[in-house]
Amino acid sequence: MTEGVDTIARPVLEVSDLNVRFPASRDWLGRPTSHVHAVNGVTLQVRGGGSLGIVGESGCGKSTLAQAIIGLAPYEKGRVAIDGEDLQAAQGRQKRELRQKMQIVFQDPQSSLDRRLPVWRLISEPLHIRGGHSNAELHAKAGQLAVAVGLRPEHLDRLPHEFSGGQRQRIAIARAISTDPDLMVLDEPTSALDVSVQAQIVNLLLKLQRERGLTYLLISHDVALVRHFCDDVAVMYLGQIVESGPADEVLGNPRHPYTQTLLASAPSFASPLPTIAEVRMGELPNNRKLPAGCFYKERCGKAAAGCEAPQVLQRLSDGARHARCHLAQG
Amino acid sequence: MMTGTAELRGQALAIHNLSLEFPTFSGAVKALDNVSINVGKAEIVGIVGESGCGKSVTTMAATGLLPRGRYRITGGSVRLFNHNTLAMDESQLQDVRGKMVSTIFQEPMNALNPTIRIGKQLTDVIMRHEEASLPDARRIARDILADMLIGEPERVMKLYPFELSGGMRQRVLIAMAFSCNPGLIIADEPTTALDVTVQAVILRLIQNRARRTGTSVVFISHNVAVVSQLCDRLYVMYAGRIVEHGATRTVLDAPLHPYTQALLRCLPERVAPKQELEAITGAVPTLMHPPAGCYFQPRCKEPVDLCRSRSPQLAGSDGREVACWRRGVAPETSEQGSRQ
Numbered sequence: 036m037t038e039g040v041d042t043i044a045r046p047v048l049e050v051s052d053l054n055v056r057f058p059a060s061r062d063w064l065g066r067p068t069s070h071v072h073a074v075n076g077v078t079l080q081v082r083g084g085g086s087l088g089i090v091g092e093s094g095c096g097k098s099t100l101a102q103a104i105i106g107l108a109p110y111e112k113g114r115v116a117i118d119g120e121d122l123q124a125a126q127g128r129q130k131r132e133l134r135q136k137m138q139i140v141f142q143d144p145q146s147s148l149d150r151r152l153p154v155w156r157l158i159s160e161p162l163h164i165r166g167g168h169s170n171a172e173l174h175a176k177a178g179q180l181a182v183a184v185g186l187r188p189e190h191l192d193r194l195p196h197e198f199s200g201g202q203r204q205r206i207a208i209a210r211a212i213s214t215d216p217d218l219m220v221l222d223e224p225t226s227a228l229d230v231s232v233q234a235q236i237v238n239l240l241l242k243l244q245r246e247r248g249l250t251y252l253l254i255s256h257d258v259a260l261v262r263h264f265c266d267d268v269a270v271m272y273l274g275q276i277v278e279s280g281p282a283d284e285v286l287g288n289p290r291h292p293y294t295q296t297l298l299a300s301a302p303s304f305a306s307p308l309p310t311i312a313e314v315r316m317g318e319l320p321n322n323r324k325l326p327a328g329c330f331y332k333e334r335c336g337k338a339a340a341g342c343e344a345p346q347v348l349q350r351l352s353d354g355a356r357h358a359r360c361h362l363a364q365g
Numbered sequence: 366m367m368t369g370t371a372e373l374r375g376q377a378l379a380i381h382n383l384s385l386e387f388p389t390f391s392g393a394v395k396a397l398d399n400v401s402i403n404v405g406k407a408e409i410v411g412i413v414g415e416s417g418c419g420k421s422v423t424t425m426a427a428t429g430l431l432p433r434g435r436y437r438i439t440g441g442s443v444r445l446f447n448h449n450t451l452a453m454d455e456s457q458l459q460d461v462r463g464k465m466v467s468t469i470f471q472e473p474m475n476a477l478n479p480t481i482r483i484g485k486q487l488t489d490v491i492m493r494h495e496e497a498s499l500p501d502a503r504r505i506a507r508d509i510l511a512d513m514l515i516g517e518p519e520r521v522m523k524l525y526p527f528e529l530s531g532g533m534r535q536r537v538l539i540a541m542a543f544s545c546n547p548g549l550i551i552a553d554e555p556t557t558a559l560d561v562t563v564q565a566v567i568l569r570l571i572q573n574r575a576r577r578t579g580t581s582v583v584f585i586s587h588n589v590a591v592v593s594q595l596c597d598r599l600y601v602m603y604a605g606r607i608v609e610h611g612a613t614r615t616v617l618d619a620p621l622h623p624y625t626q627a628l629l630r631c632l633p634e635r636v637a638p639k640q641e642l643e644a645i646t647g648a649v650p651t652l653m654h655p656p657a658g659c660y661f662q663p664r665c666k667e668p669v670d671l672c673r674s675r676s677p678q679l680a681g682s683d684g685r686e687v688a689c690w691r692r693g694v695a696p697e698t699s700e701q702g703s704r705q
């Protein structure tokens with residue numbers, strides 16, 4: 036690789052040892068007596084203009100991680116920095132400014148857009164909140180953004196219910212890019228759409244990234260989409276990253292047993308249905324009481340001596356990827 | 366057309382030229398137009414297409430699950446194991462559903478009664494359809510849950526639906542669908558809301574069980590990759606019409622209809638990372654005012670004059686048919702179905 040110092044963009048997003056838990060039960064004074072451990076020590080970086088995909092099964096903590104990153108879920112342990120600045124430590128105006136550097140697009144544009152507001156208000160709302168613009172300016176700015184995401188200027192005065200799912204997602208994207216964010220968090224942005232519409236939205240997001248140098252964190256169940264969209268990928272299991280690295284490396288030749296199972300199960304034109312034994316289906320372990328050793332041990336087909344010890348995410352000697360499994364070193 | 370009566374005898378389901386509309390205040394929604402689908406005994410048949418194209422309406426109409434009085438059959442016929450379900454009243458239909466055909470829907474929560482334990486719901490169904498005693502029904506229920514890889518079936522039978530994960534609920538429903546040994550299972554997006562690991566297992570369970578017992582399966586999905594892994598044959602629907610059908614591998618390896626081709630080309634699987642995907646421009650036509658001629662014409666990259674005025678009919682041979690003027694269909698052969 037030809038990585039001259041000046042070609043390595045510095046990380047826009049840096050997350051270190053992030054832990055997020057929610058109270059699951061309380062005593063008579065209202066103090067939590069047990070917790071749901073949703074994110075358990077996540078460390079990751081996304082460099083400017085790059086894209087990181089997060090995959091993993093339902094409930095493994097992807098959305099909670101996203102919420103913590105954009106400041107919607109509080110955390111007690113760990114650090115989230117955007118452009119090098121600690122979000123949770125920031126106060127007042129600085130905090131608001133940092134928040135404006137990040138925007139999120141959700142899966143369901145139906146429920147994430149206020150149904151009573153016309154499109155131009157929806158698109159320009161983040162700018163309105165920032166302040167300093169007249170209505171006429173906001174309307175004009177919304178018009179430019181609408182065109183940038185493939186909507187037509189005459190759409191601006193309509194209400195969201197007059198649009199299809201794909202168009203509503205365009206509105207959500209226009210709104211997200213309105214503040215010129217450095218980081219866009221995309222939580223399953225195309226899961227509710229038909230594939231032909233998904234293709235339009237994916238093309239749009241990639242085009243916006245090329246034109247504006249946007250940095251993306253994409254959460255998705257769809258391995259094929261992540262392979263297409265992302266430079267890097269992180270695989271999550273029970274609130275931990277179990278494997279991460281360049282998307283082609285991790286998804287082309289997975290080394291952690293969970294990633295291997297996930298990829299064997301993903302629907303594919305090229306391969307037949309996996310056998311039931313290959314899939315090693317099971318429920319996610321209870322996240323109120325985290326397992327002592329490797330989190331994946333209960334389901335792992337390769338479990339052996341050494342797996343009862345906690346596993347650390349370590350770099351494999353051949354290549355750029357990390358895996359959380361003492362047998363993955365090979 | 367290819368479906369002679371002689372061929373019908375080996376069929377689990379034969380839908381022939383079915384047309385159906387939903388009357389509404391602003392006009393009729395022509396949900397199905399001349400839909401023909403055949404499902405042989407022990408065959409796994411896929412129906413693919415984007416949301417709203419009529420996949421669910423087709424099978425719901427065939428099994429009498431559409432709301433009475435809210436729709437109109439405007440042509441065609443249905444034979445379910447040689448019974449005319451379109452002519453049946455509700456009690457006859459109830460008899461058919463459960464004995465001959467079971468449907469599994471996408472959201473298992475709606476299909477299970479939230480206030481009744483899993484075990485009782487299962488044994489009730491088994492006792493009703495198999496005329497089994499309670500102990501026998503319990504045993505059958507336990508065996509079928511175990512077949513669905515549900516650990517500790519005895520314990521699970523004592524639970525209420527909300528105490529199970531989505532993947533477990535869906536497996537309970539599949540167990541229920543299989544419990545009365547229907548000849549045909551209709552699975553309508555049964556794994557769409559589930560994780561890929563659970564999905565892969567459920568597809569395997571459906572496949573294993575179908576192969577072992579000779580049950581026919583209609584598998585409805587918008588995910589072509591899933592259908593490619595599970596189904597022997599597939600039908601591609603667009604805006605209430607079948608546009609292409611044939612053996613799964615043949616259709617997916619060499620799609621003939623421009624819509625099928627576009628549907629496969631817009632998937633990220635088939636292009637290099639970050640390369641532009643070939644999105645299908647425009648949108649699906651409204652079924653209240655569909656365009657004249659081919660419904661795909663407004664989005665088609667290669668229409669000819671005829672496409673704007675007349676509907677292409679399915680034509681082909683060897684169980685492979687396509688409805689497209691550019692795929693060698695002579696206009697004369699298509700007279701019969703080009704109603705407007």
Ligand SMILES: Nc1ncnc2c1ncn2[C@@H]1O[C@H](COP(=O)(O)OP(=O)(O)OP(=O)(O)O)[C@@H](O)[C@H]1O
Pocket residue numbers: 057058071072073091092093094095096097098099100322
């Ligand atoms: N506000 C909350 N209070 C309590 N528990 C929560 C809360 N939000 C999330 N959780 C729990 O945290 C865990 C992670 O949830 P999260 O929504 O992050 O999963 P996910 O990976 O995004 O799943 P999906 O793929 O289904 O969207 C789950 O066990 C969930 O039930």
Ligand SMILES: Nc1ncnc2c1ncn2[C@@H]1O[C@H](COP(=O)(O)OP(=O)(O)O)[C@@H](O)[C@H]1O
Pocket residue numbers: 387394396414415416417418419420421422423432435652
């Ligand atoms: N009860 C109904 N009243 C009016 N239109 C309906 C009704 N049910 C379905 N439709 C319409 O019929 C068409 C086909 O629907 P459906 O079969 O559910 O599509 P899908 O292929 O997604 O399963 C759609 O245009 C839908 O809006």
Ligand code: SF4
Pocket residue numbers: 291292293329330331332333335336337338339341342346359360361362363
């Ligand atoms: S550490 Fe052991 S149990 Fe965990 S993934 Fe590796 S082999 Fe499996």
Ligand code: SF4
Pocket residue numbers: 622623624659660661662663665666667668669672677688689690691692
């Ligand atoms: S009939 Fe004409 S418009 Fe329709 S798919 Fe074929 S070429 Fe395209």
Ligand SMILES: [Mg+2]
Pocket residue numbers: 097098099
């Ligand atoms: Mg989520």
Ligand SMILES: [Mg+2]
Pocket residue numbers: 420421422553
């Ligand atoms: Mg449907």
